Amino acid sequence: MGPSPALRRSFFLGVLLVVAVLLLGFTGPSAKEWRYGSGFAATATAASPDGAAFATLSGPEGPGSADRLHVFDPTGVRWATALGRPASALAASDDAERVVVGLANGDLRVFDRDGRPVSSAATGSPVRSVVVDDRGTRTMALHGGGSPVVTVRDAEHGGTVLSVPFDGDGRAALSGDGTLLAMASGHGMASRVQLYDLDGATKPLLTAIVPGQVLALDVSTDGRHVLVVTDRAAWLFASGLDRPVGVVPADGGAGAIQARYSAGSLASDGQSFLLVSADGLKVHHHKWGETGPRWTWSSVRPVEAVRAGGAADVAAAQQAEGPVVVLSLKTGRPLLSVSLDGTLTAWTLDRDGRAVVVADDLGGVGRTRTAPGGPLGLLPHGAVAALYALPPVLPVLGVFLATGVLLRPTVAPRLRAFLDGRRHTERDPPGPGRLRPQGAAPDWARRLEGDLVLDGVSVFAGRSRILEDVRLTLPSNGFTVVVGGSGEGKTTLLRTLLGHGRWSGRLSVAGRPVRPDLPAWRWNVGHVAQRPALYDPLSPRENLRLFGGQFELDRDVVVARAETLIDLVGLRHAADRPVGRLSGGEKHRVSIAAALLPGPAVLLLDEPTSGLDPYTRRQVWDLLAGIRDVCGTTLVMTSHFLDEAARADQVVVLEKGRVLATGPPDAVVRLAASRSGHDIDGFDAAFIALLDEARQKEAMDRRFGDRPTTDRTARPESTPTVGGD
Amino acid sequence: MSAWRRLCADLEKESLLLLRDRRALLVAFLVPVLTIWVYGFVEPPAEARFDAELFRTTDPTSLVVSLAVMFPALMLASGAVVRERGQGTLDRLLVTPMHPAGFLAAKLAVLAALAFLQTLLVLFVALTTLDNITVQDPVGTIGRLNLVALAFLSLGLLVSTVSRNESQALLVVTLLVLVMLVLSGFLAPLDGLGPLEPVARMLPYTHAYLGTYHHLKGLDAPDPYWALLALDTVLAFGAAALLLRRTSRTA
Structure with missing residues (x-):
């Protein structure tokens, strides 16, 4: 006794589940949009704020020699150029309309969308970082050694808009609309924050002192909010106000002695921000006006940098020697893990947080979408993550589904039988036994108007004749069986009536000549081949x-x-x-x-009963006789079975392309008896006797050189035709 | 009108036969999907066009995508006529007033419809599985990949018309694929093939591979390959129709 059906079903479902899990685990989530690679590691990347393009700096010998600039978009490399000397900083505006490169020698170069130089300026000292606003109208460069200088220039002409020296080390940021410059600098215990309205006076809008060393500075796209992160606290300034609008102290209280923050990032809308704990393992998300972090994400590896996206509500955190993890800004749940084959050397997240660009030390650079656009973007992040995990599995699922659908008729009954613990059997209902059509003829069945006459028909294959001067009358509504050995011309005779092959002679019906090679005749002739051919x-x-x-x-x-x-x-x-x-x-x-x-008026059948058992042969014979009776069709059939020939109205005996005898079976028997000079019982014996006589005659002819066996070009003797009873 | 009726009958026949041949359908969809899916695991980083000096025409992704479209098309079509010959149905049809071109056109149309679905699937799998493929113009890409399929369906029909049995057709297809692959420009640059270069430039797969490569890399502008592939389609189909017509006359 086998396992119960319930157990079988459970086992089957279990196997399916395991396969599905294996497939999911095998493929894993991925949302790579495109990826390129080269032999050179990219040392800096810059995504355009709108995420439509990105630029890389690379060089054959590492960071110090990055002298090649490539700008990519989804079609591939948009343009590339050799800078001629090492570059250290890179930035791009929307759609990379302007790409700014800061060179180690202090040059600042601006290129347009097609890679043409727009402007060039010399800062006089090595450029440490560059920024360009979203529209590509203003550039900001931080250059110089111990006491760097921030210079804002007009991107088109290279003219200086503002140049401010730092007091000690620090950071600077430019708003996305290019209207606000934020600077924060200091000597450890305290930092000075300055905000400049670039469209207005050269004096700062605001100057504020905050405790601690500045670790991060970020400006919202519209320039209305500035985030300053020190090792003591995070500060939010709003342009137009002379004091911070919000403070997030380290360790939950103001004036904490232990440094707790190491990095931070402000979302493009200026409403929320990310802070990284100094131990590097936690990312906190805060929203202004709320007490305490909304969520905290604990990383496996130290977090080195974070970026907050805007419209897509995502954040990205880079782990040390690990992938960039994309988090939901709303929930803090990881959505994606972005990595390349090598160790990441540079990465960026675009303004709206829709794509992450990464580069590795093996020369790979790639762009990965963080969230879909359009209606899919409205879905919860969990659903989006599930959707992202789905595509690589879909082909496999599709193949399984297609296999299931295609094989269902075959497999389903067997599977059902297996699950029910029984053997699968498949039997078709039996057909009728003997078969003889009866009733009135269909109104579309045709009859020959008269006998079909073959007059001196010869068929050629190359230079030899297959049929020789065949003269036959196939009676209308008659049943003619052509018998003979293999290769004697039986099939050729039928094919001639079908209009195939090269032939000579005359065919006529009721005295009117017919052309079997014309389509009109094909309506009159039906053909049944030896194999059913269906x-x-x-x-x-x-x-x-x-x-x-x-x-x-x-x-x-x-x-x-x-x-x-x-x-x-x-x-x-x-x-x-x-x-x-x-x-x-x-x-x-x-x-x-x-x-x-x-x-058709004539039905040509080429050994239709060969390979059939006696019972089935009789069925076919009954059917043919019925068709002749009911439809009035003229039947011409070739056969190896002499008992079939005995049932025909007329028999044609073929030997080496010549007609040995033709007439009703009884008459052929009598003819054979008269030629052989002794009694012959049945058509089988008559056929053998006729063939013996023909072959003896051929042997005699060959002996006396009158008629070579293979030569069928000579004129045949007259065909012996015998009358009926 | 009568020719239209015959064509409709042929189309119905081919559609029914294709839909009932579940194994062929399975292979038709399975082969390209698995080809690309498996390739996805070993896909190397693309080097093409990253660096201005590194431009070259060797791109395994273009090769795999064009192969995934070409191979099933060639295999399916190469059995279409010769199978009918083997089972005797072609002989039965030849004694009817059928027209060889219509007979082949129906086969081509139904297989092209299948190839269209196949192409969509190939593109979908390629986009979701492969890293180094970007489609900027989905309609154009589908159209071009369908032209690849159409060209090789026509070539397959020609092979099928010439062959005497299915194993012969399979051998011819294998030989053709090998030769076309070697001379496609993937393994060696065309201009380095010496005396074989003119031959290589005439082969349909060379047009298909280079066309796919150029399209996927966004280099369509000076691209003659699609026109050449269309010419391949017409020539192969015309030759197949003429040969079948000759067969029907001398059968």
């Missing part, structure tokens, strides 16, 4: 419909005729079963029905 995957009904379609009949007519013929050949029980599952006899019946579909 489309196995299709049902008899479909086979009939498709073959009928070749005769330019209306679809309705073809369908009606097919139904009539299905009844005529007794296949109603199997009309919708694939032909491949029918028995040999049933296939022959379908084949005969297909030949009858145009309503």
